Amino acid sequence: MILIDMSDYNRAARGYWYALVATGAGVFMWGASRCLSFEPRQWAQLLVLASLVVISGMCPVRIPGTKASVTAGDAFIFLGVIFLGVPAAIVLGAIDLLTSSLRTTRRVTSWIAAPACMALTVFIAGHVFYLALDAYAGIARRPVGSTEPLRLEQLLLPLILMALVQYFLNGMLVATLIALKSRRPVWRCWFDNYLWTSWTFFAGALAALVVYAATMKFGLLYVLLSVPVIAATFATYRTYFERVAEKTREAAELSRIHLATVEALATAIDAKDQTTHCHVRRVQIYCARMGELMGLTTNEIKALKAGALLHDVGKLAVPDHILNKPGKLNGAEFEKMKIHTTVGAQILERVGFPYPVVPIVRSHHEQWDGAGYPDGLKGEGIPLTARILSVVDCFDSVREDRPYRPGMTREEACALLQRGAGNHFDPSVVELFLKHLPAFEREIVASGLDHPGFTSVECEPRALLDGTQASMPPGLSGDVRDSSATPEYLTQIKNAHQEVYALYEIARTFGSSLDIEDTVTVLVNKVGHIIPFDLCAVYLFDELKGYATAAHVAGRYAELIRGRAAAPGEGVVGFVLANRRASYLLDPMLDFTDIKLPEGAEYRSMVALPLVKDERLLGVLAVYATEPRRYADDHLRLLDTVARLASDALSNAMNHARAESNALTDTLTGLPNARAMYVRFEQESARARRTGQPFQVVMLDLDSFKQVNDTYGHKTGDRVLREVARILQAQLREYDFLARYAGDEFVAIVQDLTTEQVNELRERIEQAVSKFSLHVRGDKHARVGISVGAASYGVHGETLDQLLIAADEAMYSAKSYHKQQQQQQQSPGTKPADVVNVNTGDLASTAIN
Numbered sequence: 001m002i003l004i005d006m007s008d009y010n011r012a013a014r015g016y017w018y019a020l021v022a023t024g025a026g027v028f029m030w031g032a033s034r035c036l037s038f039e040p041r042q043w044a045q046l047l048v049l050a051s052l053v054v055i056s057g058m059c060p061v062r063i064p065g066t067k068a069s070v071t072a073g074d075a076f077i078f079l080g081v082i083f084l085g086v087p088a089a090i091v092l093g094a095i096d097l098l099t100s101s102l103r104t105t106r107r108v109t110s111w112i113a114a115p116a117c118m119a120l121t122v123f124i125a126g127h128v129f130y131l132a133l134d135a136y137a138g139i140a141r142r143p144v145g146s147t148e149p150l151r152l153e154q155l156l157l158p159l160i161l162m163a164l165v166q167y168f169l170n171g172m173l174v175a176t177l178i179a180l181k182s183r184r185p186v187w188r189c190w191f192d193n194y195l196w197t198s199w200t201f202f203a204g205a206l207a208a209l210v211v212y213a214a215t216m217k218f219g220l221l222y223v224l225l226s227v228p229v230i231a232a233t234f235a236t237y238r239t240y241f242e243r244v245a246e247k248t249r250e251a252a253e254l255s256r257i258h259l260a261t262v263e264a265l266a267t268a269i270d271a272k273d274q275t276t277h278c279h280v281r282r283v284q285i286y287c288a289r290m291g292e293l294m295g296l297t298t299n300e301i302k303a304l305k306a307g308a309l310l311h312d313v314g315k316l317a318v319p320d321h322i323l324n325k326p327g328k329l330n331g332a333e334f335e336k337m338k339i340h341t342t343v344g345a346q347i348l349e350r351v352g353f354p355y356p357v358v359p360i361v362r363s364h365h366e367q368w369d370g371a372g373y374p375d376g377l378k379g380e381g382i383p384l385t386a387r388i389l390s391v392v393d394c395f396d397s398v399r400e401d402r403p404y405r406p407g408m409t410r411e412e413a414c415a416l417l418q419r420g421a422g423n424h425f426d427p428s429v430v431e432l433f434l435k436h437l438p439a440f441e442r443e444i445v446a447s448g449l450d451h452p453g454f455t456s457v458e459c460e461p462r463a464l465l466d467g468t469q470a471s472m473p474p475g476l477s478g479d480v481r482d483s484s485a486t487p488e489y490l491t492q493i494k495n496a497h498q499e500v501y502a503l504y505e506i507a508r509t510f511g512s513s514l515d516i517e518d519t520v521t522v523l524v525n526k527v528g529h530i531i532p533f534d535l536c537a538v539y540l541f542d543e544l545k546g547y548a549t550a551a552h553v554a555g556r557y558a559e560l561i562r563g564r565a566a567a568p569g570e571g572v573v574g575f576v577l578a579n580r581r582a583s584y585l586l587d588p589m590l591d592f593t594d595i596k597l598p599e600g601a602e603y604r605s606m607v608a609l610p611l612v613k614d615e616r617l618l619g620v621l622a623v624y625a626t627e628p629r630r631y632a633d634d635h636l637r638l639l640d641t642v643a644r645l646a647s648d649a650l651s652n653a654m655n656h657a658r659a660e661s662n663a664l665t666d667t668l669t670g671l672p673n674a675r676a677m678y679v680r681f682e683q684e685s686a687r688a689r690r691t692g693q694p695f696q697v698v699m700l701d702l703d704s705f706k707q708v709n710d711t712y713g714h715k716t717g718d719r720v721l722r723e724v725a726r727i728l729q730a731q732l733r734e735y736d737f738l739a740r741y742a743g744d745e746f747v748a749i750v751q752d753l754t755t756e757q758v759n760e761l762r763e764r765i766e767q768a769v770s771k772f773s774l775h776v777r778g779d780k781h782a783r784v785g786i787s788v789g790a791a792s793y794g795v796h797g798e799t800l801d802q803l804l805i806a807a808d809e810a811m812y813s814a815k816s817y818h819k820q821q822q823q824q825q826q827s828p829g830t831k832p833a834d835v836v837n838v839n840t841g842d843l844a845s846t847a848i849n
Contacts, residue, residue, distance in 0.1 A: 013466055121173065341374050538553075
């Protein structure tokens, strides 16, 4: 059973085909029924003409550069009209087209539609012939089989009219079907395929006239003897057209190779901008269909398709870090980006395209409101082809994923065009594009190009400008093996530019951070952009402790290794620490001997590199994979580059942390200094204002410290200060703050203490310090006392200076009391009550209350 494949017919084309076939079938049946009444002599004439039609139909001549073919059958059809009438000519015409279509196409739809079309054409043209014969020669319609001869001058004009009607009618019927299928203007299809076939119809009419005259004068036998001459003439034409067709194919192939070369280079350039091959081909389809809908010429449509491929060729002059920068470009970067339009136009001006590609490339970033570049064109002043490309390229580009942003959905992209209509884009182009978008997308899907994305799916690397793989020579078409495989050269180009961009981003990000935690976090995140891993860890080496700790870990089972310590010589990381050189051959499971991984989990390959700066060991960067031999030489090269960048960044961060710590740390005691105290006070005061919870500022001053310095020297005094600082820190909570204020004075900031708790803290501190004794030499020991005063935030003031003054006053009251106690101890006859009627608890409480 023969199936009729109409998958490429839309609804309108399918309806037209059925109507044409039904009408033609009806006409053919009418003609065939009329032939049934023929006499034997007429049947003999019909069979002779039919035989000649079949022979000529088996030798069609394809017109170079078109889809049309011609045969010598038109002459015999015209003879059938003259000798046997319109019904017989209808049958002959159907036989002619059936025979030739069987030779030139495999489409069943053509086998059926072509005879039907010719039957309808011959029916109308034949009646025009007899009407003209009646009007011009005054001869009424002759009965079928009439032997009365007609003069040549009587036949000339009717034959020309019949040929003219058949030429126009046959061409328009077929061109209409092609136009409905391709959604192109009917006149354009007729012009491209049938304009140059007129000579065949007029030549057929002339041949019919000559054969008729010869038959009438010399008889049918003489005419039959002249058939070889006619055949030889036809063969000469056939040979000529075949040679012309061969030259046309050679020229087309040469043009295709040139365009394929341009495509390959342009696609390679687009890979620099992470543009996918499918994106370019989708834009070409959008542009071609929009050009047809807007009535552009063939050259303008060709220019659009070439412009879709080449419009960004000028990006050769734009640095990669600008092309792929995440976020908005700054003013200088945007000015650099803008030159790609003029550079691209200058490059293509030297090519000399036969259609207007340069204006498209130069103006595809102009805007409808005149705010575009490079020339600030506005409205209709922008070439229509550039306006079309601007819309469709924007629509498809924003739907693709890029390294620095995710793609939009279809609805988001449509909304973007609608918002830009009237200011950025030509509103009529946007409206027409969105109206026909569903039809465009069906064609995209049918072409296998519906893969918006970054690099996951690519399209076959065939010529974009002719769009057919069948036109490739065998040597080239064989190279296209897998339509879903990324061309290797594109992959390498993209990887190279991604590498440059990733390393630039790593260096830029490292340069913007001086925080150690941020630096190691960025390091792990950025490594994942260029190196595949299942687990990545950054170990930081502590020179004082003598081992490294996993400061930041990401990937599978990261929680099991986070915070893990590795000493030099332990596992692969320890080997790298001890030897300060990279390792990629050792068993990665050596790093997990003390870690219980889930059942079946195993790392089979790894790379570990030391992080070293100026001979100083900073740590180790390690990546692990569950696949064996996962890392190649390129991975090692990239990781080595990243490790050097990370080492510089970590060294800067550590030096900054050390400098920052020194700026806020008392070098003698290791406690925060007065500057750090002011910073902490601001934090605590902000918390107190926010929560309503008070805090206390406690002033602590050593007693008899000057005597220690005078008696034992300043070095001993420094040792006393360090030991006292340690004692004071031990009496405070972990979250309390203690700073060395100046000389032998310390300040503590404590939270949420009542009066009783402040007194209890004072007593603990005084007792701890009073028990302290520093051995100097022999039986000599250095001892000090301490006086404590406190003030509460919100009660004694809201600035640090106010609270320090209040706490200082309380502290000096305590110090006076201590001196009175000492004097009392030195005067045995004096009662304690005679010295002072106060105690230090009352002094501290007074200051707080």
